Amino acid sequence: MRNILFILYGIVIFSFSGCKYQNKNTKVPLAVSKIEGKQLSIEKSLTEDEEIKTFVAPYKDRIKDEMNKVLSYTPNTLSKFNGEYNTAIGNMMADALLEITNPVFHQRTGKNIDAVLLNHGGIRSSINRGDITTKTAYNIMPFENEAVVIELKGTQVLKMFEYLSKSEVAHPVAGMQLTLTEDNQIKTGRIQGKKVDLNKSYFIVTNDYLMDGGDHMNFFAIRESETYLDYKLRNVFIDYFKKHDTINPVRDERFIKQ
Amino acid sequence: MKRRDFIQKTAAAGIFTGIGGTALLSSSFASAEAKHITILHTNDVHSHIDPFPTSDDSYPGQGGVAKRYTLIKNIKKENPNALVLDAGDIFQGTPYFNFYGGELEFKLMSKLGYDAATIGNHDFDNGIGGLHAQLPNAKFNLLNANYDFSNTVLDGQIKPYQVFHKGGVKIGVFGVGIQLQGLVSKKMYKETVYHDPVNISQDIVKKLKETEKCDLVICLSHLGYSYESDKIDDLKLASQTKNIDLIIGGHSHTFLEKPTVTKNAEGKEVLVNQVGWAGIMLGRIDFYLDHANKVNGKGASILV
Numbered sequence A: 001m002r003n004i005l006f007i008l009y010g011i012v013i014f015s016f017s018g019c020k021y022q023n024k025n026t027k028v029p030l031a032v033s034k035i036e037g038k039q040l041s042i043e044k045s046l047t048e049d050e051e052i053k054t055f056v057a058p059y060k061d062r063i064k065d066e067m068n069k070v071l072s073y074t075p076n077t078l079s080k081f082n083g084e085y086n087t088a089i090g091n092m093m094a095d096a097l098l099e100i101t102n103p104v105f106h107q108r109t110g111k112n113i114d115a116v117l118l119n120h121g122g123i124r125s126s127i128n129r130g131d132i133t134t135k136t137a138y139n140i141m142p143f144e145n146e147a148v149v150i151e152l153k154g155t156q157v158l159k160m161f162e163y164l165s166k167s168e169v170a171h172p173v174a175g176m177q178l179t180l181t182e183d184n185q186i187k188t189g190r191i192q193g194k195k196v197d198l199n200k201s202y203f204i205v206t207n208d209y210l211m212d213g214g215d216h217m218n219f220f221a222i223r224e225s226e227t228y229l230d231y232k233l234r235n236v237f238i239d240y241f242k243k244h245d246t247i248n249p250v251r252d253e254r255f256i257k258q
Numbered sequence B: 001m002k003r004r005d006f007i008q009k010t011a012a013a014g015i016f017t018g019i020g021g022t023a024l025l026s027s028s029f030a031s032a033e034a035k036h037i038t039i040l041h042t043n044d045v046h047s048h049i050d051p052f053p054t055s056d057d058s059y060p061g062q063g064g065v066a067k068r069y070t071l072i073k074n075i076k077k078e079n080p081n082a083l084v085l086d087a088g089d090i091f092q093g094t095p096y097f098n099f100y101g102g103e104l105e106f107k108l109m110s111k112l113g114y115d116a117a118t119i120g121n122h123d124f125d126n127g128i129g130g131l132h133a134q135l136p137n138a139k140f141n142l143l144n145a146n147y148d149f150s151n152t153v154l155d156g157q158i159k160p161y162q163v164f165h166k167g168g169v170k171i172g173v174f175g176v177g178i179q180l181q182g183l184v185s186k187k188m189y190k191e192t193v194y195h196d197p198v199n200i201s202q203d204i205v206k207k208l209k210e211t212e213k214c215d216l217v218i219c220l221s222h223l224g225y226s227y228e229s230d231k232i233d234d235l236k237l238a239s240q241t242k243n244i245d246l247i248i249g250g251h252s253h254t255f256l257e258k259p260t261v262t263k264n265a266e267g268k269e270v271l272v273n274q275v276g277w278a279g280i281m282l283g284r285i286d287f288y289l290d291h292a293n294k295v296n297g298k299g300a301s302i303l304v
């Protein structure tokens, strides 16, 4: 009933304006008399426009080919939930970052990367046993984050250890060794096998999201320098997979609790 | 659509009682004066060019550019006086962006007949240079009024607003974007300077109304629908400005069941709409204009 009433109102408004102003005062500005708003769903049942489909097809096919390219192989399924303080997948990602980016950093600065820190939440999927494809790299790293090397004073490196001791999660690390006591105190913390020298600077490779305080990694804020490597993390993993025909990482002692 | 939700203002009812039943008889010649504009809009499509897979838990088989075009073409057949607009975050979200850097998104929007879009934070994901490089693929303008691009590659390439003439109606469309600091790496947006969208919007709307003599004013916003904090959002922008008819929002990926009707700084009604993300929905707002309401000073009837 209201439906009908409304339609009537609409007609009446038009009629009124039409009669009164049709031939004389054209300077009366236009004004909105009625507004209708609705949300239309792009339903499954809607027909796809053929011209658009044809236009998209070659772009789509190229992606498909590229995504399905086999880069490497893993004999085991790798999951970030498989391990308490370090996981095989996290160790692989941290090791890959160190292996691939250190030559780039060294070439630019003459220095070497000491350690790696990523975040557990940043491992966006597991890797299934079998072929590793380009798609695998997109699955584990769908975002555009890029590698950045941060120079931290020894004092800030200790803050990083403190963060790791409190977070109780397997953040991927490399180039460091951290052992926690039963009550989450730091028993040993080493960078490149050595105790942290408070007066020394260390180069930690991470990503731009974490550098900016992502996952509450606020210790990165007090830094001596930052060096962007213009290398997306996803591409780091793609290049790492291309380099190794088999990926078979394991859990180890790099970050443990006693 | 729920008919009970409509807000019926007094204008229509008043005319109805005033002229009585005779007006109904003359409706045929009246339509020459009445104007009808259809606004179609998307936001945060995030490179979703294909429909969701039929196996998707949330949106099986929904969305996709080719289906959106079918819908747009059907609506334009019904009313050719239509504008197709987007509220930003066109880029990022599928490998189409990673592989082609936004080329396909812009080319397809051009084919679909988009008239204008604003810039979202993710449109900087390949850096301001990456966005600049894709501009030749867009046959529509990117509009933004509150980013100062003077010291960037986009200098002079982003208009604050654009005026469209459709079926005898002048429609002013302008864009506003979200604060980039803290959301986008400075390395990406470089020397882009963000300005408060409220003050800018007031200046632009004044210009659109007084200088450009627009009949309708539409804001394309990538601010987000509503925040509890003081952070500017679409509802706050609506309440702190005047003379905006419609705010098409984005960024918060808000699926509004229906467009929100809210009050502007003068107590007049403004529509705020947003259609989620990923091209699952298309917003449709129909404006009917005539020369009568201005005289009697009454507002429009809004049916949402």
Ligand SMILES: [Zn+2]
Pocket (backbone or CB within 6 Å): B089, B120, B121, B122, B222, B250, B251, B252
């Ligand atoms: Zn956004």
